[in-house]
Amino acid sequence: MNILIIGSGGREHAIAWKLSQSEKLNQLFIAPGNAGTSEVGTNVNIGVSDFLGIKKTVLENEIELVIVGPEVPLVEGIHDFFLGDNEIKNVAVIGPQQYAAQLEGSKEFAKEFMERHGIPTAVYxxxxxxxxxxxxxxxxxxxxxxxxxxxxxxxxxxxxxxxxxxxxxxxxxxxxxxxxxxxxxxxxxxxEFLDGIEMSCFILTDGTSYVNLPSAKDYKRIGEGDVGLNTGGMGAVSPVPFASKELLEKIEEKVIKRTVDGLIKDGIPYKGFIFFGLIIVNNEPMVIEYNCRMGDPETEVVIPLVQSDLLELFIATANNSLDKASVKIDERSATTVMLVSGGYPEAYEKGKKITGVENVKDSIVFHAGTAKKEDNSIVTNGGRVIAITSFGSDFKEALATSYKNVEKVNFEKKNFRTDIGFDLG
Ligand code: ATP
CATH class of the missing domain: 3.30.1490.20 (ATP-grasp fold, A domain)
Known part of the structure; x- marks a missing residue:
């Protein structure tokens, strides 16, 4: 099967890396991708909102399945665009249609949905x-x-x-x-302000059935101890060590099932990931946001823990047969530490030469803002540059490996947080 992934971040590299291991994969394309995705597939220089360009790529390369990484094309209606075009309407799209994408695209829509379906959330x-x-x-x-x-x-x-x-x-x-x-x-x-600890849960759903993916916690602020400006995410840990079986069951009953049942009751089709942003208050989950796609950098820890064939899961999503699918999850912990450009999330320079990636051992290097030059050297091309993902019997062991390898990858003005997981005990 020929596949197209839309996006250019660490999330898309992690998905591409995983799909490249599937026996069902024929050719893999990424639009626009980054230096990392070009190692496991073919980058196509098309923006995520260039629907006509995407259509052309789909037709030229006989793509049968498209995975939409970021939220913007989903909220702009890329799935609807496919459904409305006779030439590509049979191409499967992983990512909801525009109406359902409002779960992320409109906070008011999401709050009304939660209220309607009894999903715990802050008074508003x-x-x-x-x-x-x-x-x-x-x-x-x-x-x-x-x-x-x-x-x-x-x-x-x-x-x-x-x-x-x-x-x-x-x-x-x-x-x-x-x-x-x-x-x-x-x-x-x-x-209302909710005082508690944040974590996220993820499912892949075909609109009626779903599979659970491991929970994760990300670190959004630029500064150590979670201070300073918000970033796209400086690191992540999966699964969340404090998420007991009891808490996960509560989340499943009160949040996940009610959300999927709510979509069915409202007659809203949904094929793709749902990201539940939660604050746990007195051991009770409260939803602070839905995202209609995977998170970044959460994908860089969640997807490597999925041992099942991700492409088979996507095909089952497209064919409405996720009820027959089962997901095998690695029992280890995974962590990722993001290397960012100095100055980010404010102004930063691009084009800095990245060295040492080949020296990384026992970790996976996921590229985010990177580009390959004609001489095959790799340079920085964004604020968040590289995510270093590792496994361990617990998150501390995984983090130790990530941090050991963080030292090996270098570029001018490299910055990273040294305290990912600091609040997890
Ligand atoms: P993201 O970049 O994560 O998609 P967003 O702009 O969609 O963020 P939210 O996730 O709704 O916004 O909120 C951003 C952050 O604000 C949360 O991660 C959380 O730290 C904080 N926050 C949001 N709602 C509440 C609340 N009701 N009480 C306390 N903190 C909150």
């Missing part, structure tokens, strides 16, 4: 510029800290948490009236 209300005054009164009725969320996609920057009442009210005005996040903040969800 949403506002537009028309009812700004009511929004201010709503904030006054809450206790600090105040959580304000731009409804739409804002590249991970649309959630603002403030301690000061006046600042929170000003922020609401800024979002609604001054369109701080453009169209994305024309509606704002204000919700």
């Amino acid at each position: 209300k949403s506002f537009t510029n028309e009812n700004l005054t009511e929004g201010h009164s709503f904030i006054e009725g809450l206790n600090a800290p105040y959580v304000l969320k731009a409804d739409g996609l804002a590249a991970g920057k649309g959630v603002v948490i403030l301690n000061d009442l006046q600042e929170a009210k000003d922020e609401l005005t800024d979002m609604l009236t001054n369109e701080k996040f453009g169209e994305a903040s024309s509606t704002v969800v204000i919700e």
Whole structure:
């Protein structure tokens, strides 16, 4: 089978790496990919939102299955584009249609869905510029800290948490009236602050059945001890060591099953991954967000723990036969540490030569922002550059291997967090 993966991050490299091990794979293409994906498949220089370019690639290379890595093309309706075009409508797409992708693309849609289906989440209300005054009164009725969320996609920057009442009210005005996040903040969800520990769960679903993937915890802030600016993610651990069997069962009953049943009840087809962003409060899971795709860097720890053939699971997703599939999961722990460009998540330089990848032992190197030059050397091409994934009998052992190999890969102004997993005991 010929496959196309859409995206260019560590997530897409991890998926490509896994699919390249499948006996069912014939040719693998990645659009646009990175230096790492070019080692396991063929990169095609097409942007993730260039639907016509993607269609052309699909036809030229007789692609039968497309895996959409990032959220933007899903929210823009890439799956619907395939379904609506006679020439490619029979190509299977892993990733939901536009309507269902609103679970990630619209916080208000997600909150209404959760409310409708009894899925535990923070108390909330949403506002537009028309009812700004009511929004201010709503904030006054809450206790600090105040959580304000731009409804739409804002590249991970649309959630603002403030301690000061006046600042929170000003922020609401800024979002609604001054369109701080453009169209994305024309509606704002204000919700109760949840005090607990974060973790994420993942499923692959065909819309009626699903398979569970290992849980994970990522580290979003740039600074040690989880301080400073938010990034796309500086590292991750899987499974989450504090997630007991009892907690995972609760998550399955109260969150996962209710979500999949909710999709069925609402008549919303869904083929693809669902990422459940959770805060555990007093041992009870609360959903803070849905993502309609895998996370990055969580994919770099979750997918290597999947021992089953991922392509077979994708085919079962496409054919509505996930109920007959079973997933074998590695019992070890996996960790990843992200090497980033100095300055990231603010301004940083690209084009720095990356050396030492060949010296890495006992870890997997997943490329994110990398590019291959004509002389085959590899250079930095983004903020997050390389993820170093390792296994261990527990997360500490895995981390020790990741950190040993972090030292071997070098580029000018390399930065990374030395404390991934610091809060896990
Ligand atoms: P992402 O980049 O993870 O996709 P996002 O912009 O979709 O983020 P959320 O995941 O909803 O936004 O929130 C971002 C972060 O804000 C969360 O990881 C969490 O730390 C914090 N947060 C969100 N909602 C709450 C809440 N109700 N109480 C406490 N913290 C919250």
